[in-house]
Amino acid sequence: MNIRKWFDDRLGINEISAFMTKKEIPQHKHTILYYTGSSILVFFFIQILTGILLAFYYKPTLELANESVAYIVNDVPLGWIIRSIHSWAATFMIALVFIHLLSIWITKAYRNPREMTWISGVLLLVISLAFGFTGYLLPWDELSLAATKVGTDIPRAIPIVGAWVTRLLRGGVDVTGETLTRLFTLHICVLPLFILMLLALHVYLIQKHGSSLPLDIEKKNISVKSIPFWPNFIYREAIIWLLLLGSLLTIAALFPHHLGSPADLMAPAPEGVKPEWYFLFLFQTLKIFPANILFIHGETIAVLLIGLMGVLFFCLPMIDNKPAEKKGKIITYAAYVFILYAVIMTVWSLL
């Protein structure tokens, strides 16, 4: 009996492999941007693997959190590099997520019929940031405690529901040991469930609609060269994956992530409290708002403005409904303005 046929009758694998060999990747000046998606996946799988390994030794309680991370770093064989890879791969992954989304914004790859691909992508960005935020507290050192106090307090500025969101995140009114256990559960259980579901939808939609062509090529209706997805494109992608993996390991080995002294709930906040780099532009935005603007807390206005920007970003494909016209061009410029703003704010916050 033919084994392949046995499986094919039951799983339909020939259909999938036929799809893979038939799938074509267009070649044009923006083809490089197609590589960002799969590179994000590479780092995502590294995060799953190293995350599981870290969870073998990590203990999410007030007394043991910092100690167990110190144990991983100092005593567990190769623990230091596993932890360093986990924190650096997060940085690589978030950076690539930003590049991926911005490149789609600038090339308008979210055009009809790919709006849902964009929306699932923005949700994946939100979950990736939530991973970073919940993971930041887990080492339970001074800086991570202060940053988490600030981060979990920000929703409180939202009218009506805000105070409840803060209580939900903290497991009470204040940041305590409950917060640590709760954010750990979100980090290793809730967020992975959501990210896997969304990822499945996102990847399915990409297969369904195929690669988006740049606007000018689509408009002129010229035929572009393309290469087969398997094996030509995958081999090219593998080169990028190896380069990124090499950079990750080098950086993780040379600059292992720092572990501060254990957090003390009663101690004043240390100076130089900063969130992870990808939150710095938001952190700086909050910082420059004055205490009160026309009798309303500046913080409330800042949080509502940031929320409004988030909603606009989420609905971008629907707002950008005439991509070839003047409105579409303005929306592309908005992407550059956003990049400029984020860079300026990030640099400012580091000064």
Add this chain to the structure above:
Amino acid sequence: MKIKHSLFTRRRFLNSMIGGWITAMGAAFLAPIAKFVFLPNKEPDEILLPKSDYENMEPNTVKLFSWGAKPGLLKMNDDRSYTAFVAVCTHLDCNVSYLPDQRKFFCACHDGWYDENGINIAGPPPTPVRQLNVALDGEHFIITKNKGNE
């Protein structure tokens, strides 16, 4: 199938019955989950501090105590009276410290400043730091919630 005088079909009736049932079941599941997830507020109404620990302070200094999960600061003023503060910034909840030489409270997170009476004077804090009532009763300082500024 729809009977002549009926307002909707039998299928639609059954679908709305099952939809309503699922919604009610969902709500019945969510209510206890929400109750479990939101812990009650554990902030104390009053605490007692042993007088002997705090009576030998110098004027213009502070001493730490625990106000539930938050830090509290008992401050001796220049006239040797006491004021108690919840040492938490009103901007974004970081713990503040008292700088005696500058006679100010300081929050390192976003550069927030309060004067020696806890009034916000610079940076992003929107309101003064919370004050607590201090009373001396025999061997204890009694720290209670100040109803005016919870």
